[in-house]
Amino acid sequence: MAATILVVEDEPAIQDLISYSLRQARHNVFSARNAEEAMEIINDALPDLVLLDWMLPGMSGIEFARVLRRTARTKTIPIIMLTARAEEGDKVAGLEIGADDYITKPFSPREMLARIKAVLRRRSPEAADDMVEIGGLHLDSAAHRVTADGNEVVLGPTEFRLLHFLMTHAERVYSRSQLLDQVWGDHVFVEDRTVDVHIRRLRKALETVSKDGLVQTVRGSGYRLSAVLTASMG
Template sequence: MTLATVTPSILVVEDEPAIQELLAVNLKHAGFLVARAASAEDAWAAIGTVLPDLVVLDWMLPGQSGVALARKIRAEERTRELPIIMLTARVHEEDKVQGLEAGADDYVTKPFSPKELIARVRAVLRRRAPHLAGEAVEIDDLTLNPATHRVVAGGQPLDLGPTEFRLLFFFMTHAERVYTRAQLLDEVWGDHVFIEERTVDVHIRRLRAALESSGHHERVETVRGTGYRFRGA
């Protein structure tokens, strides 16, 4: 998962052009970035290039099935946390169980309501990737709103650059966990961006400077020999 943008990206894997178009149009209208694939093979190639934030995956695809692709996604370290919503005409309980056991986070049957699908997408993102749900996050009197791109501490707005904003967003939604510089590069800059790990240190210093007036700079802790942690309590 990446915070290279706070607009969630959805990969739609659907071989029926009319349904693919319906999905893409409605997801775009709901504010998501959308990529498309008509087969499991094309989808895997797309995922290999840019990791999306969620996959809407049709069960029946030409060649490799959606279930097989879901299992492949779950088997790889880079993609195993990627949220998946399975889309299918199968309505029997055993089919639903099979899809969920393959790694799907949710299961939507055809025909479906676009509004219901959007609600399911938001619910899965809220559960699996809260930093992409578009909701404000708060720790004490520090509030970050991804929709308005504003940060407020003690009632006073803070001026953060775009990278520091994404870094703080990630920290606030993943508080108390230690992350290496390499992990922060993958999560905040994107896993296909090649930047020196020490670049993280520069932006950590800028973030601390921006938070210093409110006293929240002390939350950004250096863990010697490992990386950084954001103190939530």
């Protein structure tokens, strides 16, 4: 998705490179050189994610992360630590204060973008991609809309999350228990049969645009979404 990302990095060259890479990936970027500037930005508008350098002038990145985690308004903002520290103890320290991930310098823009996408997906699975298109079916997570040939498909929240997961993991087969973990969450205790109910609802909605065959039953294994349109089963 096009996320709003705050980059807290005091080295101008690194800050510029990160910001450029993020903008090329269609993210909205705010930059700060220290914790004080970062907090001013956060007070105006909450970012979707913070890229936070460990070594900052004044308040360190690790201390600033603690502040964010102690404050009710900011405690759920995803944080990825950026640091030249490669020792395991430092990584553990970063994760223990509540960082969602840890990137060791030097790193490639590709690795950074992949880690950002992974963190955003974990925090908000349905918002991890701006647009997904498979087999003529379009899912726009930013607008929370699914269309085919210009016709909108009306889905409930659970069916939308289920379709999003299947579309972003196309051609892979998932068992009912795996879908429960990925879509409902492993902390939710519901029966495997619940998946079947929502698959039927999803197919019924997709049937209005003749795309129900994209969601396929793999007998004895589970379900998959395939780009090859076939008659639906099960």
